[in-house]
Amino acid sequence: MSTQQAVTADLQPSGEAGPLLAATGLSVSFQLGSALMARMRHEAHVLHAVDGVDLHIERGEALALVGESGSGKSTLARALAGLQRPDSGEIRMDGKLLPARRSRSDQRKIQMVFQDPYSSLNPRMTVGGMLHELLRVHHIVAGNEVESYTRELLGLVGLTEEAVHAYPRQFSGGQRQRVAIARALALRPELLVADEPVSALDVSVQATILNLLQDLRAELGLTLLLISHNLAVVRHLCDRTAVMYLGRIIEVAPTETLFARPRHPYTAGLLAAIPRMTFAAEGDAPAVQGDPPSPLRIPSGCRFRTRCPLAQPICEQEDPALTSSASDPAHSAACHFAFASVPPQRRPAVDERTTS
Amino acid sequence: MGGQGAGEQVVGEYGTGVHGALLQVSDLRVEIATRRGIVRAVDGVSLEVPSGEAVGLVGESGSGKSMTLRAIIGVLPPEARVTAGQIMLDGIDLTQLSNAQLNKIRGPKIAMIFQEPMSALNPVMRVGQQIAEGPQVHLGMNRAQSAERALELMRRVGIPDPERRFRSFPHEFSGGMRQRVMIAIALSCEPSLILCDEPTTALDVTIQDQILRLLAKLCRESGTSLVFVTHDLPVVAQVCHQLAVMYAGKIVERGTVQEVLTEPSHPYTLGLVRSAPDVDHPRSSLVAIPGSPPSLISPPSGCRFHPRCKFAEEDCTVIEPSLRLLDSGRATACLHFERCLEAVRAEGADR
Numbered sequence: 028m029s030t031q032q033a034v035t036a037d038l039q040p041s042g043e044a045g046p047l048l049a050a051t052g053l054s055v056s057f058q059l060g061s062a063l064m065a066r067m068r069h070e071a072h073v074l075h076a077v078d079g080v081d082l083h084i085e086r087g088e089a090l091a092l093v094g095e096s097g098s099g100k101s102t103l104a105r106a107l108a109g110l111q112r113p114d115s116g117e118i119r120m121d122g123k124l125l126p127a128r129r130s131r132s133d134q135r136k137i138q139m140v141f142q143d144p145y146s147s148l149n150p151r152m153t154v155g156g157m158l159h160e161l162l163r164v165h166h167i168v169a170g171n172e173v174e175s176y177t178r179e180l181l182g183l184v185g186l187t188e189e190a191v192h193a194y195p196r197q198f199s200g201g202q203r204q205r206v207a208i209a210r211a212l213a214l215r216p217e218l219l220v221a222d223e224p225v226s227a228l229d230v231s232v233q234a235t236i237l238n239l240l241q242d243l244r245a246e247l248g249l250t251l252l253l254i255s256h257n258l259a260v261v262r263h264l265c266d267r268t269a270v271m272y273l274g275r276i277i278e279v280a281p282t283e284t285l286f287a288r289p290r291h292p293y294t295a296g297l298l299a300a301i302p303r304m305t306f307a308a309e310g311d312a313p314a315v316q317g318d319p320p321s322p323l324r325i326p327s328g329c330r331f332r333t334r335c336p337l338a339q340p341i342c343e344q345e346d347p348a349l350t351s352s353a354s355d356p357a358h359s360a361a362c363h364f365a366f367a368s369v370p371p372q373r374r375p376a377v378d379e380r381t382t383s
Numbered sequence: 384m385g386g387q388g389a390g391e392q393v394v395g396e397y398g399t400g401v402h403g404a405l406l407q408v409s410d411l412r413v414e415i416a417t418r419r420g421i422v423r424a425v426d427g428v429s430l431e432v433p434s435g436e437a438v439g440l441v442g443e444s445g446s447g448k449s450m451t452l453r454a455i456i457g458v459l460p461p462e463a464r465v466t467a468g469q470i471m472l473d474g475i476d477l478t479q480l481s482n483a484q485l486n487k488i489r490g491p492k493i494a495m496i497f498q499e500p501m502s503a504l505n506p507v508m509r510v511g512q513q514i515a516e517g518p519q520v521h522l523g524m525n526r527a528q529s530a531e532r533a534l535e536l537m538r539r540v541g542i543p544d545p546e547r548r549f550r551s552f553p554h555e556f557s558g559g560m561r562q563r564v565m566i567a568i569a570l571s572c573e574p575s576l577i578l579c580d581e582p583t584t585a586l587d588v589t590i591q592d593q594i595l596r597l598l599a600k601l602c603r604e605s606g607t608s609l610v611f612v613t614h615d616l617p618v619v620a621q622v623c624h625q626l627a628v629m630y631a632g633k634i635v636e637r638g639t640v641q642e643v644l645t646e647p648s649h650p651y652t653l654g655l656v657r658s659a660p661d662v663d664h665p666r667s668s669l670v671a672i673p674g675s676p677p678s679l680i681s682p683p684s685g686c687r688f689h690p691r692c693k694f695a696e697e698d699c700t701v702i703e704p705s706l707r708l709l710d711s712g713r714a715t716a717c718l719h720f721e722r723c724l725e726a727v728r729a730e731g732a733d734r
Contacts, residue, residue, distance in 0.1 A: 095587035199675045229443040230614055234658035234671035241668065256588060263660035263669070286662070300592035301662050302617035304644050313596050315589040318557045 045122050046083035047250050048107065048137075048218055053080045053116035055099075055106050059323070070323040076102040078274035079116070081349065084218065089244060089251040091261040091282065093297070094271035095319055100254050101222055103271070107252065108137045108220050120217070135165055138211035142223040144203030148195040154181070154206050155191035161213050176213075183246075184209045185239060201232035208239065212247075222254045237264060258301055262286055267357075270294050273322055273330045276349060278365075280358040290358065290365040293331045329363070336374045337364060404431040405608050406455070406576055411468035413450045413459065420680040424450040424463065426632035429706070430610075432576065437602060437609035439619035439640065441655075442629035445676055448612045451629070452578050454478075455610070456495050457485045472576065490521045494569035498581040500561035504553040510564050511537070511549030517571040536567040541597060559590035563597070570601065577602070579611045583618060595621045616644060616655060628652045631677055631687040634706060638713025648715040650692045650723050686718065694722045 055077040059065070065072035076099045084090050092100045105111040107118060109129045118125045125133055141147040149157060158177045162168055168176045181190050184205040195203055204224060211219055221240065225233040241264060243249050255261050261268055262282055269279045270291065278291040289295040296315035317334045320326055326333050332342040341363055351359040352366045364370045413425035425447040432438050442448045453459045455470055457477060470477040472492060477485065489495075497503040505513055514536055515529035524532065530549070537545035540563040553561055562582060569577050579598070583591040599622050602609050611623055619626055620640050627637045628649065636649040647653040654672035674691040677683050683690050689699040699718055706714040717723060 095589065201675065229676070230616075230655055231443060231658050231672035232675065234660075234669035237660065238669055238671060258588070259660040259662040262662055262665050296589060298662075300589045302592070302595065302615070302621045303663065304617050304620055304656070304661070313589070313593040315592070318559055318590065319587075 047086040047121060049083040049119045049122075050107060051081050051117055051119075053082070053103070053106060053118065054078055054114045055102050055111055056114050065323075070321070071325070074322050075274050075325070076322065077106060077113075080274075080276050082107075082269060082276060082279075084250060084252060086217075087248050087250055088267060089253060089265040091265035091268040092252065092254045092271060093256060093258060093261055093268060095256065097273070097319060097322055098271040099274040099322075100271045104139070104220050104222055104252060104254050107218075108139045109134055110139070131165065135214045136217040138214055138216035138219055140204070140207050140211050140219065140221040140224050143227045144195075144200055144207050145227070147207055148203060148210075150195055153192055153194055154186075154209075157206075157210060158213050161210065165214055167214060180209045180213055183212065183243070185235075199232070200228050201235055204228065204236050205239065208236075208243070212243070212249075218250045218252060220252045220254070223256070224253070225260065226255070226257065233260075240264060258286075258298065270297065273319065273325055275330060275361065277331065277362070278360040279349070280355075280360075284355065284358055290352070290360040291331075291362045292335050292337050294360075296334075296336075329361075331362075337362075337371050338374070339363070339371050405434040405473065406430070406432040406610070407469075407471040408451070408455065409469045409471070411451060411454060411470065412466045413447070413454050413463055414466050415450075415460070415463040417462070417680075422679045423632055423682070424679060425454065426679075426682075427468075428629070428632075428634055430627060430634070432608050432610055434575070435602075435606045435608055436625060437599075437611060437623040438625040438627065439623035440610060440612045440627050440629060441614065441616060441619055443614055443676060445631075445679070446629040447632040447679075448629045449580055452495070452580055452610060452612050456489060456493050456578055457482070458495070487521075490517045490572040490574065492574055493576045493578065494572070494574040495578040495580065496562070496565045496569050496582045498584050500558070500565045500585075501553060503565060504561060506553055508552075509549065510551050510553060510556070511545075513553075514564065514567045514571055517568060521572045532571065533567070536571055537564075539570070539601070540564075540567045541593075542567070557590075558586055559593060562586065562590075562594050566594075566598065566601070570605070570607075573605070574607065576608045576610070579609060581613050582611075584613065584615070591618070598622055616659065620644060628655070631682055632679055633687065633716065634714075635688065635716045636714065637706065638711070642711060642713055646724065646727050648709065648713065648720040648724050649688075649717045650694050651688050653723055653727060654691075686716075694719050694726075 054075065057074045057076060059072060059074055062072045080103060092104065094100045102111060106113045112127055120136060155177055158180060159173055162173050162176060177191060178188050181188065186202065186205050195206065198206065225236050228236060237260060240251065244251060253261065253265055265282050267279065268282045268285045269276050270293065272293050278285065278289065278294045285294065286298065289298055299314035315334055320333055328344050329342040329347050332338040335342065347361045347363045349359050349361040408428060408430040411425055411428045415422040415424050428451050440448045440451065450463065454465050455477065465478050468478065511530065511533045514533035518524045518529040518532050534545045534549060537548060542548050542560060542563050556564065583594050586594060595618065609622065611619060613619055623640055626640045626643045627634045628643065628651065630651045636643055636647065636652045643652060644656060647656055657670040658672055660669060672691055677687055685700045685702055686704050689695040692699065696719060702718060704716045704718050706716045708714050
């Protein structure tokens with residue numbers, strides 16, 4: 028579906044109607060070690076971190092990208108933000124093709140907040156120094172307004188004016204993440220990409236940052252791409268959710284639809300695996316069996332088939348494409364049986380001990 | 384700081400005095416010497432672990448939960464030391480033992496599972512050997528017997544193809560498989576108590592689900608007691624029956640998991656429960672706990688949570704509350720726990 032929408036975006040070069048950001052056939056891969064060693068190990072030499080992803084983000088929406096470690100969600104986010112050069116595919120912003128080397132003004136439009144606020148801020152610069160530099164380099168405001176705009180930014184993320192003269196080490200983790208958000212917002216981005224913005228923080232502090240992101244969306248009409256492994260956070264914050272598995276998007280749907288009626292067996296397993304407050308583990312069979320395969324040994328056909336409780340012979344041969352549901356075009360899944368009227372029989376859950 | 388009203392009693396210095404507890408920690412204090420002063424990381428913690436039970440210890444970073452665990456098995460960092468208290472395991476006070484004596488207990492009596500298996504496993508030793516080492520040293524098995532035992536354990540913890548994996552090194556395993564190896568090592572000498580320090584925090588959610596179910600099952604089968612340290616409340620609910628919540632070096636609430644999580648009687652527990660987004664019941668906005676955890680060099684006077692507490696009154700700044708037993712059998716260290724319970728119930732009625 029996103030291919031189709033990317034095409035329509037092409038027809039309206041700067042139309043407000045098209046998506047803010049659209050990626051088509053985006054692939055990112057990394058060369059690893061020598062080709063000879065890889066062949067000896069029967070592994071691929073090239074790691075396809077992101078493998079032909081189509082994704083679009085509407086203006087003003089909050090889109091979540093979820094998946095396990097190694098699913099390529101961070102690489103995809105970095106590629107969209109222009110921090111990682113894609114091998115193939117194109118990224119369009121407001122219908123305009125973004126070149127591999129982005130201009131400064133294009134770069135400005137997508138800003139990122141990273142996971143670890145302890146390593147993403149320059150320890151030798153005061154918060155004020157950091158923001159002033161950014162504002163001057165990018166000519167965001169007139170020279171004489173830099174000071175007042177800095178104070179305004181800090182107020183926006185809930186920091187006091189004293190923060191201007193403070194160094195990152197003087198802040199707690201939650202406050203540092205506020206500084207990181209202020210830094211990202213300083214450039215008035217069209218899209219804020221937040222890569223696991225709360226997972227390095229304590230539980231009681233996470234809530235303040237999540238509330239801040241929610242308030243900023245309401246206040247500034249910010250478009251947000253949230254990368255997270257925490258599905259509770261995603262459900263709380265995002266309008267739409269895309270699930271990744273081994274470099275592919277395997278399901279996209281409005282968040283509520285996805286949580287209520289997941290169509291891909293991996294999504295269903297992921298949702299069932301979340302520990303619940305009042306739910307003690309019943310039975311011994313886990314929601315999803317086995318380990319995710321190495322991205323260097325991607326299974327043939329459907330990538331999830333090695334762990335899938337529904338896997339059929341066809342799954343080994345044919346790689347299912349991301350197709351949308353006939354009844355709900357906003358809901359797409361990459362499974363042969365996602366929207367089948369009669370899904371195949373579930374394999375009986377295997378006891379932990381006999382799993383192999 | 385006495386109890387006010389009927390049905391309460393002040394829990395003594397030596398805990399609730401449950402007899403027949405496998406592990407009984409009483410008034411444990413751990414201090415860490417730093418350049419800026421002495422950090423009272425654990426400040427008078429009392430805890431009982433009945434035989435065959437799983438007890439969760441929950442708190443944020445710096446609450447002293449990991450230090451409590453490390454003090455029990457005697458692996459505190461060099462700058463930290465136990466300054467007071469008793470740790471009774473099966474009638475032996477572990478604080479009085481020398482390192483050599485502790486070594487005899489570690490393995491057959493207590494074992495530990497760490498958060499990051501890659502740094503806890505020996506990177507240059509074959510996985511099978513690492514599992515077999517304990518039975519060789521502690522149970523007097525020979526090579527063949529211990530190898531046989533290691534294979535059986537690998538099968539029990541769900542490592543596929545154990546005969547081949549026996550000769551693998553830790554780096555050849557995935558995170559989940561390494562944690563299974565850690566569990567196999569912990570089980571290898573059939574200890575009566577296993578200490579878990581955030582064993583699933585570094586794992587993905589589907590793998591976490593597998594490991595939690597495995598742990599719960601193995602402990603149920605073998606009757607092993609567990610102390611499970613984590614910052615994640617829902618994770619505790621998967622494995623533990625009993626729960627203790629720690630804040631700034633002290634236990635602030637204790638009871639069954641069900642009770643504590645559904646009807647918190649301490650404002651800090653309430654804050655933890657309300658601040659985490661719930662997957663099944665999304666709320667329009669989260670209620671964060673204001674402020675940040677206090678410094679343990681000079682903690683706040685009175686109740687340590689009072690600067691962040693919405694129920695705090697004048698007396699909270701002066702009186703240091705101790706754990707007191709409520710009717711239901713759980714214990715809380717809040718002077719105004721009735722108000723907390725009332726707030727919870729009012730909220731429940733609103734829904």
